[in-house]
Amino acid sequence: MAIESVAFIGLGAMGWHMAAHLPKAFSDVRVWNRTFSKAEQHAQLFSTTAVSLQQAVQADVIFSCLPTSQQVEDIIAQAPPKAGSIWVDCTSGEPQSAQKLAQSLKARQVAYLDAPVSGQTIGAENGTLTVMVGGDAEALAIASVAIQPFAGMIEYVGQSGAGFAVKAVNNILMAVNLWSLAEGMCNLKAQAVDLNAALKCINASSGQSGISHNIFAQRVLSQEFPLTFALNLLAKDAKIATDLASDSNTVMPVLQLTQQLLRSASNSLPQPSDFSSAVKLLEQWNQTQLN
């Protein structure tokens, strides 16, 4: 199947940049956003076409990138895609929703792929996102030409829901890496250790992580906690991971505890806060500041 038209639904912090790469590969790129002026602005800047939702879902490949699975389900109920199309859902969504949508769209001869992305806005801007895909492998083989413009890596991970599951697990791992590093730093701070020097050591040792390299100095040790990824969204992702485990009776005590701590932080800190500010709860318990 040759893809002639693509559409992108949801021009948020990520989707805005992702959609901007599509004209590199396609001449018919349709964009839609609830706040429609944003779609019009996108069209002007990136040579896409702002369309109605009904026109969007007539494309051969439709991308969605929305805050929650519920919103994707609502959109699809409101404007079902045409037979023969492929829906690529880049939301950080729920595996159960993916399974449900895959099944209901299949009845309409539409393939649904859960295809969440990782790499933050900078990766979206540079078109180097990691895309983890669950669903029908043949549909991915067709759709990947449409994903490639914004991807650094496209990885097929399993059946419907597998993509969302991997994303949720990745994010809760990020959370545990952040929280536990903060715990270790509280411990060192109580010994009057130089935290910047300690971080330098850890970054050159076996305890290093993406968080220790890219996040901890800039957001925590600086005490700046700049808002880029909201704590309540990370708490939502963590809940997706733990609910999934509950469904399968999988035991994961450290991640469960981490989810509880994230939820405590999300409940008791001001909204919105950057995900990194979860450590403020720990600072409070230890009557200290990590700087």
Next chain:
Amino acid sequence: MAIESVAFIGLGAMGWHMAAHLPKAFSDVRVWNRTFSKAEQHAQLFSTTAVSLQQAVQADVIFSCLPTSQQVEDIIAQAPPKAGSIWVDCTSGEPQSAQKLAQSLKARQVAYLDAPVSGQTIGAENGTLTVMVGGDAEALAIASVAIQPFAGMIEYVGQSGAGFAVKAVNNILMAVNLWSLAEGMCNLKAQAVDLNAALKCINASSGQSGISHNIFAQRVLSQEFPLTFALNLLAKDAKIATDLASDSNTVMPVLQLTQQLLRSASNSLPQPSDFSSAVKLLEQWNQTQLN
């Protein structure tokens, strides 16, 4: 002060390689090991000199690299170093021991530095270890010329005990990175996700860590668990970190739980086991195998 002689006490898996770099910078390099034949073998291979313990502690700079702080304390009690020398203890030891030794050696006009290393045997062999140093900064300024031959980075982190503290925290962070990744993988396995593909995604995403890059595929997903760093030693390091926190009333619930899980694994698995085999406990609880 010009350093004319150096000595290395403890030619184990790490010390063996570390001492082998010293002749690059010094002509008088003395080595000692409880099993003395090992010292003689080292002398033959690397142009060091196998000496008695009493001769070793007459060097200007004395390195020790032993399994526990207790053993370092016993050696020093048995063979006190000469006045004016610097003792560089590369053991993964206890901060309290460092404080005690620094104080008692100071009375003899000997400087004591806690200077544990990270980088595994390959780093020792290549002379690229990360050395995290606590104690007297002036002593480090003098001794660093003797440390450099085996170091990729020398970082001063604070007063006596700070080096050991950073090492203990690094190692418990490694443990939590390992354990939590295994938990996440159990969760994904229950969804029939392809674990190798999932790991590839995580390694290109925000949840990545040194463990996810360097350890998980080779040791866990392979189900090989090759013995290079013993689980009971990692459990000991974790206990150093949690005991330190208990002393200062520092709250760190995730690391405490991790220490408990490591101890459970260390208590119930065969000795010796590689640290990575801790995840076998989790596999048992979930009646699964991570492969």
Next chain:
Amino acid sequence: MAIESVAFIGLGAMGWHMAAHLPKAFSDVRVWNRTFSKAEQHAQLFSTTAVSLQQAVQADVIFSCLPTSQQVEDIIAQAPPKAGSIWVDCTSGEPQSAQKLAQSLKARQVAYLDAPVSGQTIGAENGTLTVMVGGDAEALAIASVAIQPFAGMIEYVGQSGAGFAVKAVNNILMAVNLWSLAEGMCNLKAQAVDLNAALKCINASSGQSGISHNIFAQRVLSQEFPLTFALNLLAKDAKIATDLASDSNTVMPVLQLTQQLLRSASNSLPQPSDFSSAVKLLEQWNQTQLN
């Protein structure tokens, strides 16, 4: 409304005794059980009447006491009760199921009460069970005359699902009381403390619990673990409590950890095992036996 007929569905370990009290208050007592011979035996012994499921659901008040909510839903789907009747569900069930059933039965003019019981088989035999009831308060006012024959206490706790919620919370509290006492005992055992003497002290002190008084000596310190309440059912109840908390974003780290430990035990011990045998997992981690 005067109740003229009552029915009891599910003559298991609890239901058998509960139903046996009903003839004290009613002349028309119908019993049904999947294995029908059990109903016939009950009828002979206690002057009840073994009936078909269709006859059972024609009673004015219908009791159910089954292993899971799913089974109750299946029965009701198969044999809907008559309009005007009251369904009293004594299962240790799921609050969401209670809400769903209450709503769907209301459409048929049937009131549904979730009314789980506590007190073990001995309480059922003696007719002294604690009954915690959720649902329509007016329906309870009518039905309580039918509940009283087997109850020591009938307590209205809130809307549909509230009864199941209280039961699930009670059971996970029992679990944490058991597990934490076992942990404390492992700690004391390592100090060579006399565990029976220690238990005597605790039972006369502030750390006492129903578990410490009634369960620990007989089941754990005796190392007998007699099967009366299956571990996998307790793990199910714990999961009801933690899933409920997840739905409402309630943070409860200690109960979450307890649920994880129960699940670990339930997954890795032989089936069926008494709930008290969960502590065998802890004994294994500590390489000890609590006796």
Next chain:
Amino acid sequence: MAIESVAFIGLGAMGWHMAAHLPKAFSDVRVWNRTFSKAEQHAQLFSTTAVSLQQAVQADVIFSCLPTSQQVEDIIAQAPPKAGSIWVDCTSGEPQSAQKLAQSLKARQVAYLDAPVSGQTIGAENGTLTVMVGGDAEALAIASVAIQPFAGMIEYVGQSGAGFAVKAVNNILMAVNLWSLAEGMCNLKAQAVDLNAALKCINASSGQSGISHNIFAQRVLSQEFPLTFALNLLAKDAKIATDLASDSNTVMPVLQLTQQLLRSASNSLPQPSDFSSAVKLLEQWNQTQLN
């Protein structure tokens, strides 16, 4: 040996009442307190004799009841008891301190018993305390006549330190019973369950505990948290229990987590707060109030 004189050191909330019972059995009852006017007041009210510390430690049996083991050690160093006497330490102390004191006093032919008490001020007033005793069993046989006046139960639990160990474990069990009940109540509150009704059910069911019967309604559901036993003292007791476990490599994840939560609460709430106010932390995380 006939006991002719007894002394009581430390007339705090507990000691004040305990010492008041001694004249029932002895004519020579000496009391000492750092704030000496308190001893004089005691003498007037209860027919005891206010004496100097040096006179106190000349008694045949000396009781101490102080906030920490450190203070007992300081007193004994300052005023060593006479040969042949028995020191009965009712402090909630550290097992290691008991072992050290028992050994050092034995060299002076003094027997040391660790004999902490449970039962709160009301039990002290009524002379019905539970006394858990570690140390030399023969010394206890002699001293018990002096303990009996304030005891409801005297229980020998093992060698030196065993009494303190049992007390610490009892108190951390009380803490976990309190905290987990509060968690369960947060869960029920989110379902709009009537918490007083729920507590009534739990108190008639398998999840009941001393805390659920005697503490929760009066202190937590009332939102009064009256100060009778300070949170930081309970946190200290919990630390004694977890440090003891760390020394023996005993794994007890639920109690460790509980200790962490208590410490978080103790660090972040105003001083002094009643131990029951620890649940305020949980209320904050859940943005709720348990009433």
